[in-house]
Structures are given as structure tokens and as C-alpha cells.
Amino acid sequence: xxxxxSFQQSDHNHEHCIERALERAEExxxxxxxxxxxxxxxxxxxxxxxxxxxxxxxxxEELQKQGRAAPPTVYRALEFLQQxxxxxxxxxxxxxxxxxxxxxxxxxQFLICEQCDELAEVxxxxxxxxxxxxxxxxxxxxxRSTIEVLGLCPNCLDLRP
Amino acid sequence: xxxxxSFQQSDHNHEHCIERALERAEExxxxxxxxxxxxxxxxxxxxxxxxxxxxxxxxxEELQKQGRAAPPTVYRALEFLQQxxxxxxxxxxxxxxxxxxxxxxxxxQFLICEQCDELAEVxxxxxxxxxxxxxxxxxxxxxRSTIEVLGLCPNCLDLRP
DNA sequence: TTTTGCAATGTTATACTATAACAATCTGGG
DNA sequence: CCCAGATTGTTATAGTATAACATTGCAAAA
Ligand SMILES: [Zn+2]
Ligand SMILES: [Zn+2]
Ligand SMILES: [Zn+2]
Ligand SMILES: [Zn+2]
Numbered sequence: 001x002x003x004x005x006s007f008q009q010s011d012h013n014h015e016h017c018i019e020r021a022l023e024r025a026e027e028x029x030x031x032x033x034x035x036x037x038x039x040x041x042x043x044x045x046x047x048x049x050x051x052x053x054x055x056x057x058x059x060x061e062e063l064q065k066q067g068r069a070a071p072p073t074v075y076r077a078l079e080f081l082q083q084x085x086x087x088x089x090x091x092x093x094x095x096x097x098x099x100x101x102x103x104x105x106x107x108x109q110f111l112i113c114e115q116c117d118e119l120a121e122v123x124x125x126x127x128x129x130x131x132x133x134x135x136x137x138x139x140x141x142x143x144r145s146t147i148e149v150l151g152l153c154p155n156c157l158d159l160r161p
Numbered sequence: 162x163x164x165x166x167s168f169q170q171s172d173h174n175h176e177h178c179i180e181r182a183l184e185r186a187e188e189x190x191x192x193x194x195x196x197x198x199x200x201x202x203x204x205x206x207x208x209x210x211x212x213x214x215x216x217x218x219x220x221x222e223e224l225q226k227q228g229r230a231a232p233p234t235v236y237r238a239l240e241f242l243q244q245x246x247x248x249x250x251x252x253x254x255x256x257x258x259x260x261x262x263x264x265x266x267x268x269x270q271f272l273i274c275e276q277c278d279e280l281a282e283v284x285x286x287x288x289x290x291x292x293x294x295x296x297x298x299x300x301x302x303x304x305r306s307t308i309e310v311l312g313l314c315p316n317c318l319d320l321r322p
Numbered sequence: 323t324t325t326t327g328c329a330a331t332g333t334t335a336t337a338c339t340a341t342a343a344c345a346a347t348c349t350g351g352g
Numbered sequence: 353c354c355c356a357g358a359t360t361g362t363t364a365t366a367g368t369a370t371a372a373c374a375t376t377g378c379a380a381a382a
Contacts, residue, residue, distance in 0.1 A: 006299040035378090037330070056368070070333065075369065080330095091252040092307045094339095094368060111301045124295030127288075131310065134285025138167040139315030140272045146253045146309040149292065154300030196349085198359070217339070231362065236340065255339060255368095 006111065006120035007153050008051050018048045024102045025086050034084060043077035044098065047087055052117045053095030088121070092148045097121070107131075107145055113153035120153070167272065167281035168314050169212050179209045185263045186247050195245060204238035205259065208248055213278045214256030249282070253309045258282070268292075268306055274314035281314070 008014070025044055029036040036044075046059045056074050063069040078096055081087035087096050088108050097110075100121040107128045111120045127147070135142045152160075169175070186205055190197040197205075207220045217235050224230040239257055242248035248257050249269050258271075261282040268289045272281045288308070296303045313321075 007301070035329080039331075068332085071369070072333085072371090073331070076331080091309070111296055111299060111303075113301075114304065120299060120301075122295070122299060124292060125298075127291050127295055130288050130291045131285060131308075134283070134288055135272055135310055135312065137286075138272060138281060138283060139318065140168070140274075140281070140310070140312055141318060142272075142310045142312040143275065144311045146307060146311075147292075148252070148307040149296055149301070149303045150305045150307075151296065151301055151303040157300065157302055196358080200360075229361085232340070233342090233362085234360070237360080 006122045007113075007118055007155060008120075010155070014051075017051075018045060021048045021086075021098050021102070025081075025084070028084060028086065028103050032084070034080075039073065040077045040080055043074060044081055044086060047078075047081070047096050048098040051097075051119055053090045053093050053097045053112070053119055055095045059096075090119070090148060091146050092150070107147070109147045109149075111149050111151065111153070113156055114150050115152055115156035118153050118155070167283045168274075168279055168316060169281075171316070175212075178212075179206060182209045182247075182259050182263070186242075186245070189245060189247065189264050193245070195241075200234065201238045201241055204235060205242055205247060208239075208242070208257050209259040212258075212280055214251045214254050214258045214273070214280055216256045220257075251280070251309060252307050253311070268308070270308040270310075272310050272312065272314070274317055275311050276313055276317035279314050279316070 008017075022041065022045065025036055025041070028034075042063065043059055046062050047054055049062075056071070056078060059078075060069055060071060060074045063074065078087060078089075082089060082096075084102075086099055086102050088099055088110075089096055090110060090112070093112070097119055099108075101123070106123060109122050109124055109127060111122055113119070128145075131145060131147075132142055169178075183202065183206065186197055186202070189195075203224065204220055207223050208215055210223075217232070217239060220239075221230055221232060221235045224235065239248060239250075243250060245263075247260055247263050249260055249271075250257055251271060251273070254273070258280055260269075262284070267284060270283050270285055270288060272283055274280070289306075292306060292308075293303055
């Protein structure tokens with residue numbers, strides 16, 4: 001997965017992204033004997049609607065367009081999807097995004113554009129190793145890391161003076 | 162600053178930590194012609210009360226022991242202190258912690274123990290460089306990064322089976 | 323097939339985190 | 353002193369997330 005393709009072009013076929021994510025989810029849940037119910041599938045679909053982090057209440061609003069729904073519905077689905085490694089929470093934004101590497105064990109690393117809100121999940125070479133080695137020097141044993149980088153994406157940089 | 166001293170011993174002289182932080186704050190505000198008011202000073206003191214992240218409403222409760230106070234009081238003080246580089250927000254915990262490197266330009270990096278809640282602000286060798294170089298490969302220009310590592314601290318690891 | 327028990331969802335209420343808006347007060351420079 | 357801007361007070365409300373318990377759905381066991 002070449003890093004230079006981390007950020008999607010605005011004209012890419014996003015339907016394809018969504019389809020692929022849903023297929024991947026079906027597969028993972030089947031293998032792990034977990035139920036990807038219609039509700040959960042729909043939430044995953046909504047989270048994947050864009051390559052941008054989406055708030056839980058934004059998902060809720062969409063759900064409500066097709067019937068009643070309350071916050072616990074969304075949060076339960078998001079929790080399930082996170083546990084299945086299908087969705088990540090972006091802590092610095094209180095928002096959620098579909099995992100680009102579902103099924104592949106990885107530490108989550110995100111580049112987030114503060115201009116257009118586009119997000120790319122990346123795997124920066126040697127970053128996890130450097131982090132783990134550095135933590136070990138402190139005698140610390142890492143279990144889960146939050147790495148969220150805010151800045152300007154290539155698309156927005158191109159449009160700049 | 163040796164990384165192996167990142168986590169404080171439970172018997173260290175923490176009054177000294179607090180005094181040093183306050184002196185540092187006075188100095189920084191003086192130089193930058195900003196006012197470290199009694200309110201702001203008190204909030205900084207409360208944030209420094211432990212080497213653990215503290216919630217805004219926990220600070221508020223302490224303030225209320227010495228008179229009336231409302232949420233905006235705390236959030237304003239925290240915002241000021243963050244802008245002055247005296248306090249960091251821990252995004253994954255919605256909590257705040259005193260900066261260990263006030264006055265020294267740095268990217269914030271935290272090791273957080275999920276057992277005892279102790280937190281160490283660290284500067285992992287080459288981590289920022291690795292991150293910036295990796296982002297550059299994506300054509301991304303980083304501005305601010307959130308790096309929070311959850312795991313077990315040396316003290317808690319020692320007490321384990 | 324019926325039973326049964328757990329998983330999932332519905333529903334209501336509430337906790338927790340943070341900010342908007344405007345009034346009152348304080349502070350330092352002219 | 354007087355003013356203008358900064359700071360704080362105060363009330364209300366927005367935004368994020370979970371508790372608690374009722375109901376429904378689903379599949380394995382009998
Ligand atoms: Zn796409
Ligand atoms: Zn991922
Ligand atoms: Zn200390
Ligand atoms: Zn710091």
C-alpha cells in the first residue's frame with residue numbers, strides 16, 4: 001500500500017470503497033462468528049460515506065431518516081464495529097472513521113486535513129517500531145496508541161498560494 | 162532529560178514539581194506579557210496536583226471548595242494555559258495535564274498507564290522526525306500531532322505476576 | 323417442533339464534556 | 353481620573369456518551 005496514495009482523489013470511485021469495506025466486514029464477521037446485523041451494517045455504511053470522520057450524532061440523524069433511532073443504537077453499533085476492527089474513533093475529534101486496514105493487525109495512524117477534513121489512515125514506516133522502542137526505554141509496555149496528525153493534505157496544499 | 166526517569170517514583174517530592182511548574186509559568190507569562198491571574202494560577206496548581214490527567218470538572222469541584230465557580234471559569238483558564246504551553250489536553254481521556262517541558266518547543270507525546278493512571282510526558286528519540294518524514298511521503302504537511310500511548314508503566318509492571 | 327437462554331435492540335432518562343451569550347468587574351495606560 | 357480592553361461571573365444550552373430496564377430476535381438444546 002503506497003503511502004503516496006493515502007489521500008483519495010476527489011474523483012475516485014467511492015462506491016467501490018464502500019462496497020469493499022462492507023464485503024470485508026461480512027467476511028470478518030463470518031470468520032469470527034459475529035453477527036453483522038442490518039443495523040450494524042447500516043452504521044458501517046454511514047461511517048464509510050466519506051473519507052472524513054463522522055460524529056455519532058451525524059450517523060444518528062441519518063438513521064432517523066429511515067425510522068426511529070436513539071443514541072444507544074448508534075453507540076452500540078460503533079462499539080461493536082470498533083471491537084471488530086472495522087471502525088476507529090478519532091479521539092481528537094470525537095468522531096469515527098472506517099478502518100482502511102480491516103483484518104490486518106496494525107496500529108492506527110491518521111493524517112487529518114484541517115482545511116478539508118479529509119482523513120487518511122496510514123502506516124508510516126518504522127513509526128510503530130520507533131514508538132515501541134522509545135517506550136521500552138522508559139520501561140513502559142504499550143498496548144494501544146492514539147496517533148492523530150493534524151495538518152494540510154496534498155490536495156489543499158496544491159490549492160495554496 | 163533521561164527517558165528512564167519519565168515516570169515519577171511514588172515517593173518523590175511532588176511539592177517540588179508543583180513549585181517548579183508555577184515558577185516556570187510565572188516566568189513564561191512575564192516574558193510573553195501575559196497575565197497569570199490568581200484564577201489561572203490556581204487551575205494550573207490543581208492540574209499539577211498529580212502526575213495524572215485531571216478532568217475539567219474535577220478541577221471545577223476543587224475550585225468550588227473555595228467559593229463559587231462555573232464551568233466557563235475552568236475552561237477559560239485551561240484554554241489560556243494550553244495556549245501558553247503550560248498544559249496539554251489528553252484527547253483520549255478528555256482530561257488535562259501539566260506540561261513537563263513548558264517553554265521548550267516540542268511535540269506532545271504521552272505514556273499513560275491504564276493500571277494506575279500515572280502519565281509521563283516524554284520525548285521519544287526520533288519519533289517526531291519519523292512521523293514528519295512519513296507524513297511528507299504522503300504529501301502531507303503536519304502542524305500538530307496527538308500521540309498518546311496507553312499501556313503499563315514500570316511501577317505497575319514490577320507489581321505484576 | 324417447542325423450549326429456552328442469550329444476544330441484540332428499543333426506550334427513557336441521565337451523566338459527562340464543553341461552549342454561547344451577555345453582564346459585571348478588573349487592570350493598566352493615557 | 354477615565355477609558356478601552358481583558359478577565360471573570362452567570363445563566364443557559366449544545367454536544368458527547370452511557371445507565372438501566374423492557375422487549376424482541378435468533379439459534380441451539382430438548
Ligand atoms: Zn473512497
Ligand atoms: Zn485501521
Ligand atoms: Zn511530581
Ligand atoms: Zn508538553
